[in-house]
Amino acid sequence: MHQDTPEDSTRHSGIQVIDRAAALLDAIARYPEPVSLKILAAETGLNVSTAHRILAALIQNQFVEKDAASHYRLGRRLLQLGVRLHGNIDVRALARPIMESLRDHFGETINLTIREGDSVVYIEKATPNRMIHVQQLIGSRAPLHVTAVGKLMLGASGEDAIRAYAQRTNLPAYTRNTFTALPDLIAACRESLARGYALDDEEAEIDVGCIGVLIRDSTGNVSAGLSVSAPIARRRLEWIEALTEAGRSLSAQLGYRANA
Amino acid sequence: MHQDTPEDSTRHSGIQVIDRAAALLDAIARYPEPVSLKILAAETGLNVSTAHRILAALIQNQFVEKDAASHYRLGRRLLQLGVRLHGNIDVRALARPIMESLRDHFGETINLTIREGDSVVYIEKATPNRMIHVQQLIGSRAPLHVTAVGKLMLGASGEDAIRAYAQRTNLPAYTRNTFTALPDLIAACRESLARGYALDDEEAEIDVGCIGVLIRDSTGNVSAGLSVSAPIARRRLEWIEALTEAGRSLSAQLGYRANA
DNA sequence: GGATAGATTTCACTATGCGAAATCATGTGC
C-alpha cells in the first residue's frame, strides 16, 4: 500500500502485517491496563482502521483480548505459548552446562532426552572432541525399551503401562541383547528404577553402551532423561555416581524434592 | 491467492497471514523439539515457500527461532509477552472473587488499583446492586495524594519520594479536605502505612469516603491497592478488619511473606 | 561425482490488506 508510515523503519521482516501485529502486541505490553484503539494506533503509527483490523485478527487468534470498554490487552494464547516455551527451555538450558561438564569429565557423549509416546527423543547433546564417539542426532528417536532412560521411563510409568507398551510395539529386537521377553523387560525396568539408574548393554546397537538417569520436575513427574553413551569397551560403571548426582541436581533445580 | 488449502476452515479472522502465522506457532508448540520446515508446511497445509516466508518474519520478530539444522522452535518474545501477561493477570484474577465477596458483604463499591507514575489506575471493580453507589471507570486515574491506596503507595515509597511527588505535582486540591501541605501529607502517609490501611475522608470528592489497603507480591513490593468506596455517610470503619484481611490474603496468594 | 531431499530464492500474478470516508455507538452537556 501507498504509505510511508512512521513505523520503526528498522523492522522489516518481509511480511508487513506480521511486523505491524508485533508492534501492536509490544504497544499493548507497555501498558499495565487495557489500552484504547486510538492510543495503540498512535503508538504504532498505523491507520486506525488498519490497527482495528489487525487487532480483530489477533483477538480471533487469542493473542489479544478486548474488554467491554473496547480496550485491548494481551491474550491468553501468549501465556499458553510462553508457558510451553518456558517448560521446554528450562530443562535444556539448565542441563547444557552440566552436560558439557560431564562430557569433559567422561570424555564421551552425553544426551538429553524426553519421552514422546513410545519413543525417547534426543533434545540436546554434548559430544566429545574425539574421532570415535557415539553420535545421536537431535530430533531423532529411539524406542523406549532399547534405551537406558527409556527403561527408566517405562519403569516410572508402572507395570501395566509396560505391558501395554509391549502389546503396542511387540518389543522388536534391535540387537541380540534387546529385551524382547516381557517378564525380562519388566524386571529390568523395575530394577533400574529401584537403583536410580539404568544400563543399556548393547541393546539398541551393538558395541554401544549407555548409562541413564531420570530428571524429575517439581510435580515429581519425569521431565527428561540424561545419559552417557560410549563404545561398550570404553564404558565405565564408575561414571554412575557422577551421572546420578547430575540427575539429582537437575531435578532439584526443577523444583523436585525427593521424599525424605 | 488462488487456493483452497487444507487450513482449518473455522479459522478465518479477517487477515489470512495472521491466521497462518498462528497456525505455524501452534504447530511448533505441538513439538517438544525443533521442527523442520517440511513438517510445519505439511501440518498447516501451507505451501513450503509461504511457510518459509512467514516463519522468516516470525523469526525477525522473535516469535520463532531457527537452529543450525534449520529447525524451528518458539522464540523468546512469546515468553516475554507471556510473562508480562502472567504478571498482569495474577492480581486481577486472584482479586476478583474476593472483591465480589467484599462487595456483597459491605454493599459498596470495591476497587482494585495499581500505581502508574503519580496516579493510581483503576484496573478492576465490583459494584453493588444499588442505585446510589460510587462509580469509577476501569482505566481511569486519580492522583496518588487524594486516594486512600495512593497515600499508602506514597508511604511505601519513602519520605524522599513523597517530597519529590509533591514537587512534581504541587499537591493540587480536589476538595477542601485534600492534603496540600507537605508535612500533613507526609504524616498521613506515614501513619497510614504504619497501621496498614488508609482513609480517604472526602479528599478526592466531596461526599465520597474510602478505606484502602495494599497488596504486596513475593518480592515484598507493592503490587496493587484494594479499596472500598462509599458515600461518606454510609462508610463504616468496622469494614477495616475485613478489608485488611482481604489484602493480606491476596498478598499471601502472590507469594508475599510478612516479616515474622 | 551423482542422486536425493529439504531449504531458500525468484518472479509473474492477483487476492489480500490498506486507508479514506462513511456510519455507528457512547458519553457529555444543556
Place this chain on the structure above:
DNA sequence: GCACATGATTTCGCATAGTGAAATCTATCC
C-alpha cells in the same frame, strides 16, 4: 430529549504485499 464530540467499526475501490510454481542452493548419502 437533543445536539455535539469522540472513539470504534464498517465499507469499498485500489494497488501492492503476499502467494506459489519453478528454479536454485545446500547438505547428506552412496
